[in-house]
Amino acid sequence: MTRSFDAIICGAGITGVAAAHYLAKAGLTKILLLDERPPLSFTSDRSTECYRNWWPDPVMLALMNRSIDLMEDLANESGNVFRMNRRGYLYITAEESKIPALIERSKRTSNLGAGQLRVHTADSSSYQPAHPEGFANQPTGADLFLGSEIIQKHFPYVSNRAAAALHVRRAGWLSAQQLGMYLLETARRFGVRFESERVTEVDVANGRVNGVRLRSGEFINSPIFIAAPGPFLKEVGGMLGLDLPVFTELHLRAAIKDSLGVVARDAPLLIWDDAQTLPWEKDEREVLAADPEAHWLTETFPAGVHTRPEGAGESQMILILWDFKTRAVDPLWPPTFDEQYPEIALRGLATMLPRMKEYFTKMPRPQLDGGCYTRTLENRPLIGPMGVDGAYIIGAVSGYGIMSACGAGDLLAAHIIGKSLPAYAPTFELARYKSAEYLREIEAMGDTGQL
Numbered sequence: 001m002t003r004s005f006d007a008i009i010c011g012a013g014i015t016g017v018a019a020a021h022y023l024a025k026a027g028l029t030k031i032l033l034l035d036e037r038p039p040l041s042f043t044s045d046r047s048t049e050c051y052r053n054w055w056p057d058p059v060m061l062a063l064m065n066r067s068i069d070l071m072e073d074l075a076n077e078s079g080n081v082f083r084m085n086r087r088g089y090l091y092i093t094a095e096e097s098k099i100p101a102l103i104e105r106s107k108r109t110s111n112l113g114a115g116q117l118r119v120h121t122a123d124s125s126s127y128q129p130a131h132p133e134g135f136a137n138q139p140t141g142a143d144l145f146l147g148s149e150i151i152q153k154h155f156p157y158v159s160n161r162a163a164a165a166l167h168v169r170r171a172g173w174l175s176a177q178q179l180g181m182y183l184l185e186t187a188r189r190f191g192v193r194f195e196s197e198r199v200t201e202v203d204v205a206n207g208r209v210n211g212v213r214l215r216s217g218e219f220i221n222s223p224i225f226i227a228a229p230g231p232f233l234k235e236v237g238g239m240l241g242l243d244l245p246v247f248t249e250l251h252l253r254a255a256i257k258d259s260l261g262v263v264a265r266d267a268p269l270l271i272w273d274d275a276q277t278l279p280w281e282k283d284e285r286e287v288l289a290a291d292p293e294a295h296w297l298t299e300t301f302p303a304g305v306h307t308r309p310e311g312a313g314e315s316q317m318i319l320i321l322w323d324f325k326t327r328a329v330d331p332l333w334p335p336t337f338d339e340q341y342p343e344i345a346l347r348g349l350a351t352m353l354p355r356m357k358e359y360f361t362k363m364p365r366p367q368l369d370g371g372c373y374t375r376t377l378e379n380r381p382l383i384g385p386m387g388v389d390g391a392y393i394i395g396a397v398s399g400y401g402i403m404s405a406c407g408a409g410d411l412l413a414a415h416i417i418g419k420s421l422p423a424y425a426p427t428f429e430l431a432r433y434k435s436a437e438y439l440r441e442i443e444a445m446g447d448t449g450q451l
Helices: 014-025 058-078 096-114 148-154 176-190 230-239 282-290 341-352 354-359 401-417 430-434 436-445
Strands: 007-010 031-034 050-052 089-093 117-120 142-146 164-168 171-173 193-195 199-205 208-214 219-221 225-227 246-257 269-272 306-310 317-321 367-376 382-385 391-395
Touching: 007 014, 007 208, 014 031, 014 176, 014 391, 014 401, 050 058, 050 401, 058 096, 058 176, 058 401, 089 096, 096 117, 096 142, 096 164, 142 148, 171 269, 176 193, 176 401, 199 230, 208 225, 225 230, 230 246, 230 367, 230 391, 246 341, 269 341, 317 341, 341 354, 382 401, 382 430, 391 401, 430 436
Parallel strands: 007 031, 007 225, 031 193, 089 269, 117 142, 225 391
Antiparallel strands: 050 171, 089 164, 142 164, 199 208, 208 219, 246 317, 246 367, 269 306, 306 317, 382 391
């Protein structure tokens, strides 16, 4: 006897689980969630696990504000089982020439709906430091520090070369695994079923989804198919005859034991916002420069090296991330890791956190992992109909999957059950690529997208 479900979701990463949760919460409870791997195991927890509402793109900002609202609701109803905090993001620059543009961008983002911008100089006393835990009764918006003196006062571990720092306040981090499991367990209580299986075919007849065939050979009826396969979006889109406009990148992260306490345990996410060259000794630099295969280590590296404390209690772990050599890859598991990555990233951190240099002679043993992130060219997500009746997509959330998952799942549920859609919904639909005007807008963005 052929089984039937109201909806089938292909992929049990954070976006697939969120889609199941919000669909079930909306009343569509006969849902089958399929993934050949355990839930939340491929990429979902291999990031900083951070969130922010500070986006220069108004539609992304609106999606993130909605998603953070939903995460805060979940934290309140669960007793904050996933340890959501609001320590914020601290973007730091040593280049005084960048300050006017930083002020202008910050004002613009604030005015888009990210919250009040507060400016602090050496004689300011109104700054409210972040609480290490929780998110209630804490500021939103952002605090902009101008001058080394005020930055050193509140963040003494940061380089005294820092000329300005922007502390984004409706931001922080959480346990992605615990958030995902809470979403999944709640969905299961509503009736969602998870099975470990691989979808090999999506059956379409007369332009409409009929169901899916599994690797086992079983055919399952369903009028709704949701593609949420994370890095495998391209492959799953092909099952519907679609060439999705996405590609996949490998993003790495390292964790080390910060036994010297270079990163304060109550620190926010720390981000160095300037390009830099790595701090080598003179003789090291000469040797590297003379080696054709290692010469690149003496060249200019991009901005964006970042770190944060990891773990509670007596933990001394920190996470280090820096996409200094991102490239498109096939979504293979396990991915191939660059064993040089931890040392390079740690050296990059030393520009922002000078005491990191104390680790150069004896680097802590790193834990290296990472995941395959799938994105569109302009790095906006894909959420909504796929152009085949009954087929929907949720994904391409590279770099912001954790923070956007609840908002994306909620938006997808609205598409499927016919609720009124927010104003930003069309910007995330696949159909946007049929607009010549939108394609011109993408071209103007350049290849780094709106981030």
